[in-house]
Amino acid sequence: MESGIFHTTYQRDMALRHTPAQWVRLALVVAAALAFPFAANNYWLTLANQIGIAAIGAIGLNILVGFTGQISLGQGAFLAVGAYSAGILTKQLGIPWYASTVLACLITAGVGAVFGMPALRLKGLYLAIATLAAQEIIEWGILQWEPITRLTGGVEAMNVPRPTLFGVRMNTDFNFYWVTLLCLALTVILAVNLFRTRTGRAFVAIRDQDIAAEVMGVDLFRYKVLAFAVSSAFVGLAGALTAHYRTIISWERFTLETSILYLAMIIIGGLGSVSGSIYGAAFMTLLPAILQNLGRSLGGTVPNIAQQIPFLQQGVFGLVIILFLVFEPEGIAKMWRNVKDYFRLWPFSY
Amino acid sequence: MALFLQLTLTGLTNGMLYALIALGIVLIFKSSDVINFAQGEFLLIGAYAMFWAVGQVGLPWPVGILITLAVAVLAGVLVERLVLRPLIGEPIISVIMVTIGLSSLIRAIISLFFGTASQPFPNFIPRTPVAFGPAVVPADRLWALGLAVALLALFILFFRRTNEGIAMRAVADDQQAALSMGISIQRVFAIAWAIAAVVAAIAGVLVANIVGVSGDVSRIGLRVFPVVILGGLDSIPGAIVGGVIIGLLETYSGGYLKPGLEQVVPFVALILILMVKPYGLFGQTRIERV
Numbered sequence: 001m002e003s004g005i006f007h008t009t010y011q012r013d014m015a016l017r018h019t020p021a022q023w024v025r026l027a028l029v030v031a032a033a034l035a036f037p038f039a040a041n042n043y044w045l046t047l048a049n050q051i052g053i054a055a056i057g058a059i060g061l062n063i064l065v066g067f068t069g070q071i072s073l074g075q076g077a078f079l080a081v082g083a084y085s086a087g088i089l090t091k092q093l094g095i096p097w098y099a100s101t102v103l104a105c106l107i108t109a110g111v112g113a114v115f116g117m118p119a120l121r122l123k124g125l126y127l128a129i130a131t132l133a134a135q136e137i138i139e140w141g142i143l144q145w146e147p148i149t150r151l152t153g154g155v156e157a158m159n160v161p162r163p164t165l166f167g168v169r170m171n172t173d174f175n176f177y178w179v180t181l182l183c184l185a186l187t188v189i190l191a192v193n194l195f196r197t198r199t200g201r202a203f204v205a206i207r208d209q210d211i212a213a214e215v216m217g218v219d220l221f222r223y224k225v226l227a228f229a230v231s232s233a234f235v236g237l238a239g240a241l242t243a244h245y246r247t248i249i250s251w252e253r254f255t256l257e258t259s260i261l262y263l264a265m266i267i268i269g270g271l272g273s274v275s276g277s278i279y280g281a282a283f284m285t286l287l288p289a290i291l292q293n294l295g296r297s298l299g300g301t302v303p304n305i306a307q308q309i310p311f312l313q314q315g316v317f318g319l320v321i322i323l324f325l326v327f328e329p330e331g332i333a334k335m336w337r338n339v340k341d342y343f344r345l346w347p348f349s350y
Numbered sequence: 351m352a353l354f355l356q357l358t359l360t361g362l363t364n365g366m367l368y369a370l371i372a373l374g375i376v377l378i379f380k381s382s383d384v385i386n387f388a389q390g391e392f393l394l395i396g397a398y399a400m401f402w403a404v405g406q407v408g409l410p411w412p413v414g415i416l417i418t419l420a421v422a423v424l425a426g427v428l429v430e431r432l433v434l435r436p437l438i439g440e441p442i443i444s445v446i447m448v449t450i451g452l453s454s455l456i457r458a459i460i461s462l463f464f465g466t467a468s469q470p471f472p473n474f475i476p477r478t479p480v481a482f483g484p485a486v487v488p489a490d491r492l493w494a495l496g497l498a499v500a501l502l503a504l505f506i507l508f509f510r511r512t513n514e515g516i517a518m519r520a521v522a523d524d525q526q527a528a529l530s531m532g533i534s535i536q537r538v539f540a541i542a543w544a545i546a547a548v549v550a551a552i553a554g555v556l557v558a559n560i561v562g563v564s565g566d567v568s569r570i571g572l573r574v575f576p577v578v579i580l581g582g583l584d585s586i587p588g589a590i591v592g593g594v595i596i597g598l599l600e601t602y603s604g605g606y607l608k609p610g611l612e613q614v615v616p617f618v619a620l621i622l623i624l625m626v627k628p629y630g631l632f633g634q635t636r637i638e639r640v
Contacts, residue, residue, distance in 0.1 A: 065443065071443050071446065118621060121624070125583075126579070126624060126628055128442075129624070130624050132572070132575060133617040133621050136613075137614055137617050137618060137621070140613055144610050144613075260450055260454075263447055264447070264451070311461040312458070312462075315455055315462070317458075318453070318456075318457075318458060319451070320451075322448055322451045322452060325444050325448045
């Protein structure tokens, strides 16, 4: 019986997985992800695609907020930059969709770095408000600033050509699932390994104590801007995937509410946890869907519930955020850890 | 010249409304270091309480005002007790997110009961236009201006003269020292939230009187952030000056440069202020060299 995990070498300490049980769980998750599209219907595949894309964005945001400690309310705007730049590159310049996705990541990283500049002087609350301003400014630019609206179409939704690969249409739920899965897997691998490098450790040091980090030789300005850029690159990927998946981009998807939704995902999932971002993305995508179904099945017994569903969703959304923050601030990732710890030491869990 | 006068008057009245809403944010920040992203929804509570009492039940408006104030005090105290108190000592992102979650919850509850359609507000503040030379201002905006000035003066007195006001300043300055002097911090926080909710409810009634009752009343809550940052998050005179400056900036940029620009100019100003003077015009500087 094991009583804990003890590392005797640095290699083992740095390893991502420590126990055989972790390898088994990973294998199970991978097998489930590969088998899922053959078992699921279109409704579940749509949800899976939404969750996958949201998880990529949430991991991006978590790198910035959870690991580096820089609060951002500009997530929606960065998603918009990713989506619109992918859309414009494919539609106006005829760049293939996969290439425009990569370019969109780079563009979003650049924009993120620029709007991350205020982080040089600001932190905490003030940075949150500065990113709120970034959100409003970018949103206004997409909707009303003429040089840009000529490309984005302003309030009109923008149509993006259908993505195809070797003559196969890619944006069916089944085909796009593989794109989403591949991108999510890449994102997870990059993000998990990022925090084993010097850069990732610098991010965490800034979060824990910025003054101490600077004393240890971490260049705060450089790493803060870098955190914004890296995070925005992933967010841009999520935005670009949204554009190619839906083939229609409308600005309503990228408002302040979206920023808040993503913040809720990483808080409910677990700040500073890559797997937590995925749990949070799944939770926040499934919650409204479950409420929708619940409302529909109650439609016969409770009158008027159909019109009230959006408000119920909004109310539950707020309530869930509050309850998690009050009762489990470290989110689903912590709850899952508690469950695992309980069973590892069971029946002597004291 | 007529345009200038008109824009200035509109900007001034808008600005004083902003100042009134900003006052609630400043009060809460001053005493508890929490920034309330749900301030716009407290406006909504005030507007709908008044709408319910006067417009739907048909009570006379002085009774309606009393009910509105009571609802606001209750909402403020409840929020502080149930939501904010468990989060004392938690990181700043938790506190920000909890007020954001709160705003979503309040908006949903109000929509469940009243729907989202815009409804006319019971008309007890006259809207007759008043002419100032070539410029015209509706009377309800002047009422808003007068009330805002009166309330702001009242609060400055409150902080200078009353025991509660001085206790709040003490708590804002140093919580531990205040605690050791026998000040109940929990009571101070409760008072701060109650006052902030009351101020917001009054502002909500005034705004609803101008634009009608709908969820849009809470939008103004976000537009107040440039005001509080410009003035300094912990300064009441700053809220007034910031409110007037942002109000004027909005109407001038919308009126002279390009309509629609007024939506973004305050936020551009916000970023510039944050870059140059992060603690605002009158805010207390906390020097941290990082």
